[in-house]
Amino acid sequence: MLVPFLIMLREGIEAALIVGIVASYLKQTGRDAWMPAVWVGILLAVALSLFVGAGLQMVSAQFPQKAQEFFEAIVGLIAVAVLSSMVFWMRKAARSIKSELHASIDSALSHSTGQASALIALVFFAVAREGLESVFFLLAIFQQSTNNDALLGAVLGILVSVVLGYGIYAGGIRMNLRRFFFWTGLFILFVAAGILAGTLRHFHEAGVWNSLQTVVVDLSHVLPVSSPFGTLLSGMFGYQDMPTLGEVIVYVGFLAISIFMFLRPAGGRETAATASRPTN
Template identity: 70%
Template sequence: MLAPFLIMLREGVEAALIVGIIASYLKQVGRSDMMPAVWLGILTAVALALFVGTGLQMVSAEFPQKEQELFEALVGVVAVAVLTSMVFWMRKAARSIKGELHASVDRALSGSAFALIAMVFLAVAREGLESVFFLLAIFQQSNDALAPLGALLGVAAAVVIGYGIYAGGVRLDLRRFFRWTGVFILFVAAGLLANAVKAFHEAGLWNGLQETAFDISHILPADGPLGSLLSGMLGYRDAPTVGEVIVYVVFLAATLIPFLAPASPATSRAAARPARQKV
């Protein structure tokens, strides 16, 4: 439940931040009359995400066992790709996103209302489709019955925080928020990737490195209270194979080190420059 909650909280805050910047700028330039176009873009993007998620879930239910395992593995790989790209994109774009959005709104306002609808739609749809693939991967690889509730609570909390930021009543250190939720997401992604390796094996496509790396089921069983929590959050397994451990560790080493590395002064100045010019 905690993993879907935190992921949807982050995705929701990211989307709310984008929408809030757009709404604030429209108010600032005296174009609040364009807010219906913003809401139409949001609703259309949410509808697309729901349609894609429902469609993928219905299609996968018709697959035979091996095809279901393959589908689960592919969804896991896609989820890892979009989650990883998401955290690195926000790390890079956080300093300049406000200026870039202001410039995009200016371009949209110089055209028709459809241009603004399309801009908002693309921004929110990106977050929505990322969430769809993450939730599909989590629901397929986890037995946590409370996972859907956690996702809904995360979205609800994000809406409240997003409105608070827009209204000025909530002060959130977004840089720190995105940094530490990004670290958590990378651990979640590592677990999804390790589970994808297991699913590829069960689909008959990967049979290497299947020896048990270690077995601590007598110390921390995966079906126990703490084991279930760690399994739902981080993909914990009490008796993983060598291949799963290698994938988990290599992925974390390849992503956490560059993600946590401080940005170079030149990169920081380049990222901050567009924001100063546009705000």
């Protein structure tokens, strides 16, 4: 429940920030009459996300067992890709997202015709990105969940993000967004590592991957995955009480690379390149 809550809280706040920036700029520039177009874009993005999620869930239910395992592995890979891209995109774009959105709004409303469609498209693509990322993550989590806790956590995350997003827009709530995105981003990388290790397990059960299946350590008598704490670790970080060599390699390798890139100072390459240029 905690993992989908935190992920949807972060996704929801990202979407709320984008919508809040758009709404604030329209209000500041005396163009708040265009807000209905913003709402149309939001509703279309939500409808698309729900449609894609329901469609994938219905299609997967028709697969035989091995095909189901393969499908879950593919969904897991997509979830890892979108979660990782979400973390690194926000880390890179956080400083310039406001000015870029302002420029996009000015461009959309600068034409004599088609302004409403352009503004709808702007908001639609911005919100749909967050929505589709959420769909693939939730599919990967729901496939590993045996109860409704994951769904409840996701709904609570969305509701809280809406409240916080409105509070930030209205000025009544102040958050250190930089710190929020840093810690949630780091947490998401651990979640993604667990999903990736689970993906390898699904490939094995589908008969696609059969290498590196040696059990590295047997913790079933110390911390079984069926225990309350084991279940919590499994739901949050993909813990297994009998991990195979392949799962350990994938888990540790992904974390080592992604955390190194995440903690690397932003703009480090550009700074180094500038420092190495000869001066006249």
